[in-house]
Structures are given as C-alpha cells and as structure tokens.
Amino acid sequence: MHLLDIGEVAARAGVAPSTLRYYEEIGLIASVSRHGLRRQFGPEVLLQLKLIALGKMAGFPLETIGAMFGSAGGFELPRDRLLDKAEAIDLQVRELAALAETLRHIARCKAPSHLECPSFRKLLAAAGRDETPGKGNRRFSAERV
Structure with a gap:
C-alpha cells in the first residue's frame, strides 16, 4: 500500500x-x-x-x-436526513433567487427614491413577515409580492 x-x-x-x-x-x-x-x-x-x-x-x-463513517471504514448515508437537507437547500436557493431579483429591482428602479417605489415597498413588507411558525422570517420571496 x-x-x-x-x-x-x-x-x-x-x-x-x-x-x-x-x-x-x-x-x-x-x-x-x-x-x-x-x-x-x-x-x-x-x-x-x-x-x-x-x-x-x-x-x-x-x-x-x-x-x-462506519466503524469498518464505510460510509452510512442517512437517506432521510439527506432528503431533508436537500429540501432545505432548495428552499434556500428559492429565497436567494428572490433576494437576487429584489436587489436587481432596487438597482434598476427608476423611482426618485426607493421608498416611493410601490414594488419596493411590497418587497419590504414581504421581507418583514414571519409566515412560517418557528422558522423565523422567511426573508424575501417573490411569491408574496
């Protein structure tokens, strides 16, 4: 070896x-x-x-x-935990995509002030909601606007 x-x-x-x-x-x-x-x-x-x-x-x-890691040098994959983690990552990807779209909107918005922009105000309102009990704020979600 x-x-x-x-x-x-x-x-x-x-x-x-x-x-x-x-x-x-x-x-x-x-x-x-x-x-x-x-x-x-x-x-x-x-x-x-x-x-x-x-x-x-x-x-x-x-x-x-x-x-x-198994005792014999193997690797035991807890499939249920992996599926749960994959779902959590999918949720995070959706949230990050919505956040990226929000940032693009903010950067491109033609309103004199972002606070005067109705779309921006809706995005802020959605960001402040806690729609998932026990999970904290779900941050930005395009589905809420």
Missing part, C-alpha cells in the same frame, strides 16, 4: 495540514503510520476528505459527518 505524507494529502485535498490533524484528533480520519514526525495516510483518506467536504458544503456539522 502506498502511503501519503500529510503534506501530500493536504495539497491533494486542498486543506491545511492543521485541518488534517484536527480531523484526526476528532476521529474523522486516521493516520496509519509516521515517517519521523510526519503523519502518513492510506490513499482512502482522499475519498474520506471528499465526503467530509461534501457534508460540510451541505451544512452538516462535523459531529454528524463523523457519525456517517
């Missing part, structure tokens, strides 16, 4: 060596040996780091990502 030095893993994965040491400390990855003081990893660590990066990008905390 070809072992990878911590520096090579860091460079190939695009993370700092300190991040690798932290991931090892909390049990997300494991070095298999040392060459002097430098940690050595098996090639499978690169896949693990990609899965960690994907989980982080999706918004999962490191603790949850760690729980997805």
